[in-house]
Amino acid sequence: MPRPLALLLTAVALFGVAWALVIPVQQAPDEGAHIAYAQTVAVRHDLPGSGPNSASTEERFSIATALGGELQGNPTRKPVWSSSAFKRWHSVSGRLSESDGGGPFRQAENPPLYYAFESLPYWAVGGHFFDRVYAMRLWSSLMLLVTTAGAWLLAGEVFGRNRVLQLGAAAVAGLQPMVTFISSGVNPDSMLFALWSISLWLGVRILRRGLTLRDGVALGLVVGFAVTEKATSWALVPAALFVVALAARRLRARGVPGVGVAVAVAATMLAFALPAGAWVATAAALHRPVANQEVDRNGRKAPSPTSLQTLREFGSYVWQFYLPRLSSQTPFFGQGPGGIQLRDTWVNSGWAAFGWLEVRFPPWVYRVLEAFSVLSIAGGIAALGRAARYRRVDWAAVGFCVVAALGLLLLLHWAEYTIVKLDNQAFLQGRYILPLIPLGGLAVSGGISLLRRRWQSLAVATLMAGLVILQLGSLAITVDRYFV
Numbered sequence: 384m385p386r387p388l389a390l391l392l393t394a395v396a397l398f399g400v401a402w403a404l405v406i407p408v409q410q411a412p413d414e415g416a417h418i419a420y421a422q423t424v425a426v427r428h429d430l431p432g433s434g435p436n437s438a439s440t441e442e443r444f445s446i447a448t449a450l451g452g453e454l455q456g457n458p459t460r461k462p463v464w465s466s467s468a469f470k471r472w473h474s475v476s477g478r479l480s481e482s483d484g485g486g487p488f489r490q491a492e493n494p495p496l497y498y499a500f501e502s503l504p505y506w507a508v509g510g511h512f513f514d515r516v517y518a519m520r521l522w523s524s525l526m527l528l529v530t531t532a533g534a535w536l537l538a539g540e541v542f543g544r545n546r547v548l549q550l551g552a553a554a555v556a557g558l559q560p561m562v563t564f565i566s567s568g569v570n571p572d573s574m575l576f577a578l579w580s581i582s583l584w585l586g587v588r589i590l591r592r593g594l595t596l597r598d599g600v601a602l603g604l605v606v607g608f609a610v611t612e613k614a615t616s617w618a619l620v621p622a623a624l625f626v627v628a629l630a631a632r633r634l635r636a637r638g639v640p641g642v643g644v645a646v647a648v649a650a651t652m653l654a655f656a657l658p659a660g661a662w663v664a665t666a667a668a669l670h671r672p673v674a675n676q677e678v679d680r681n682g683r684k685a686p687s688p689t690s691l692q693t694l695r696e697f698g699s700y701v702w703q704f705y706l707p708r709l710s711s712q713t714p715f716f717g718q719g720p721g722g723i724q725l726r727d728t729w730v731n732s733g734w735a736a737f738g739w740l741e742v743r744f745p746p747w748v749y750r751v752l753e754a755f756s757v758l759s760i761a762g763g764i765a766a767l768g769r770a771a772r773y774r775r776v777d778w779a780a781v782g783f784c785v786v787a788a789l790g791l792l793l794l795l796h797w798a799e800y801t802i803v804k805l806d807n808q809a810f811l812q813g814r815y816i817l818p819l820i821p822l823g824g825l826a827v828s829g830g831i832s833l834l835r836r837r838w839q840s841l842a843v844a845t846l847m848a849g850l851v852i853l854q855l856g857s858l859a860i861t862v863d864r865y866f867v
Contacts, residue, residue, distance in 0.1 A: 387550045388535050395531050395557035398854050399524035402567035405858060407462045407865050408516050409446050410454060410738045411568035412812070416490040417498070418442060418516060418569050423485040425502035430495055430669065434485020441479035445512040448472040454865075455739040462865055476511050492672055494662055496612040497571035519569050526577040527566040531557030533580025534821040538828055540587045541780075551831055551843040552824030556580065558850035559823075560735050560857040565814050571613050572814060578609040579818035582619055583787065586626045590780045593637075594630035599647050602626065603654030611662040614674040615818070618790035625786050627651050629779050686804055688797070700800045704728075715803055724809070730756055733813025735857055740812060742864045744856070759823065762830020769833065788819055 409415040419438040423431045426439075436443075448471060451463035501519045508518040534556035538549040556562065566573035585602040592598070606623045609616035627648055634644045666673045686693045699712045704724045708714055734752045736743055743749075770776045799810040831842045 385546060385549075387546050388532070388553065391535075391550060391553055391557060392528050392531060394851070395527055395563070396524070398558065398563050399527045399567045400521065401858055402564050403517065403520035403524050405861055405865075406564070406568060406738070407454070408449060408513065410462075410865065411565070411570060412739060412814070413490055414569050415442070415446065416488050417501075417571065418519070419484050419488065420490060420493065421498045421501040421505060421519060421569065422481060424495060424498045425505040426481045427485050429485060430671070431485045431491040432487050432671070434483065436484050437486040437488040439479075439481050439484035441476070441481050441512050442484065444479055445472060445476065449513075455741065458741065458864070464866065473511075479512075493571060493613060494611045494666075496608060496658075496662075497574045500574065501569060516569065520567055523569060523573045524567040526573040527557060527563060529577035530562065530566065530580045530820070533577065533584050534824045537580070537584040537587060537821050538825060540584065540591050541825055542828065542832065545832075547839050547843050548828040548832055551828040551846055552821070554843070554847045554850055555824035555827050556820045558847070558854060559817075559820055560737075560854055561733060561814055562817055562820055563854065564737055564857070565817070572817070575609070575613045575615060576818055576820065578605055578612060578616065579619065579787075580821045581605050582609060582623070583784065583821050586622060586783045586787070587780045589626050589630050590783060591777055594627070594634055594644075594647050594651075596647050596650055599627070599630075599651035600654040603651040603656075604658065607655040607658035610659045615791070615794065615815070617674060618794040619787060621790050622783055622787035623655070626783055686801060697797065697800050700803070701796055704796065724811075726753065728809075728811050729813055729816055731813065733816055735853070736813065737857060737861050738864060742861055744860060748856075759827045759830060762833060763826025766829030766832050784822055784825075788822060791816070791818060 409418070415438060419442060420431050422439055422442065423429060423434065427434065431437075448468055449462055451468070452460060454460050454462065501522065504518040504522040505515050508514050531553050535549050535553035538545075538552035542548040542552075562576060566576060582602065582605050585598060585605060589595075589598050589602060602623060606616070606619050609619055631644050631648050634647070635641070663673050665671075686696075688694065688697075696713070700715050702709070703712060703715050707723060730753045731743070731749045732740055734749065734756075767776060767781070795811055795815050802808065802810040827846065828843075831839050831846070834842055
């Protein structure tokens with residue numbers, strides 16, 4: 384392992400452990416539901432939906448005792464932090480049931496791969512509820528290392544064996560505060576980030592080096608496992624098909640026999656179909672949706688994308704998300720004519736919004752992060768333009784990344800549009816776009832590549848120092864919120 388990567392992974396692991404231990408239990412988005420799902424898999428050996436309660440007695444009593452009441456929406460309330468509360472919990476914890484959960488809740492529609500992964504530390508550690516929860520958090524944070532390594536490998540395909548630029552791209556993926564925070568809780572997004580990071584690397588690798596049996600099977604398996612981990616990953620499938628189709632065409636153009644091309648393509652598709660098909664068949668047998676199916680409280684289904692009126696309205700919604708509303712458009716989100724959702728969703732909560740997205744920095748910090756984001760994107764585009772002038776761009780690899788990014792954005796926006804129509808509430812959070820964080824790392828390193836070589840190392844060192852300071856500040860405001 385290259386020494387810069389090893390040192391970076393060490394730093395990333397330390398921050399992962401810090402986040403896993405600092406956040407009070409259930410004070411990460413939907414963590415209580417994810418714990419209940421993992422416990423159902425580990426104890427009941429079943430998927431949630433048919434049990435007597437949405438969460439077990441053990442989970443409900445333990446969290447109620449530790450928190451002393453609802454913290455979300457109560458900024459002055461702190462978790463209970465006393466020996467008397469601990470003694471009260473410990474005196475009855477051994478008699479609390481682990482197995483009376485497994486009831487229906489919204490996250491129960493998620494595919495089971497992540498929760499099966501989390502059942503391993505649940506079994507291995509045993510002990511009391513909090514022992515198992517913190518073990519699951521630390522186990523989940525291992526995915527953060529995979530995300531970081533995937534970004535390093537992706538940058539290596541794009542920039543070659545340039546350790547400085549690889550380090551910059553991987554640092555963005557591994558030290559971005561929301562990536563670390565989410566990956567260090569019990570949350571399937573931790574594995575989602577990791578699988579997307581590896582998928583992006585494999586897709587670019589195949590387009591740059593050619594389709595081989597080994598790389599094709601690897602891509603198929605990773606994308607197949609991704610769709611059994613979270614329904615969001617179906618957005619990766621068109622991008623993966625783009626890779627396979629174009630790589631097969633290139634093989635034929637190089638004179639590779641048709642049989643060899645067919646075998647590589649068939650092996651890739653089979654590798655995808657094995658995990659994905661197993662989940663689709665299981666979901667059909669259990670009458671569960673393969674992807675989350677949105678209905679309102681009265682059972683009314685979401686609007687269909689086959690309606691021209693629906694597509695027009697969806698286009699109006701997307702416009703208003705990124706641009707000021709036109710006078711002829713029906714407002715979404717209750718916003719005025721100049722309202723833009725882009726800033727608070729993708730930038731603010733995508734960079735730093737902790738707990739239940741309520742723990743935040745002062746506004747000026749987000750203006751700095753917004754400026755950095757714009758500068759990074761502009762630098763990445765400028766680097767791509769310079770490389771294009773020297774004909775050093777593989778446009779197929781660029782196209783793959785664009786298809787993956789647009790696929791994710793389209794899926795997320797359609798999900799929010801349907802929820803706005805059904806429940807009249809916003810859905811998107813900044814963390815949902817973080818599967819693309821390796822591409823953000825590429826953009827940052829691309830901008831740094833425009834500097835003279837002797838300045839590139841200093842730029843990456845400054846970048847990493849800034850990310851570490853941001854991490855420490857994020858931990859500090861979180862500790863202040865819950866424990867000071």
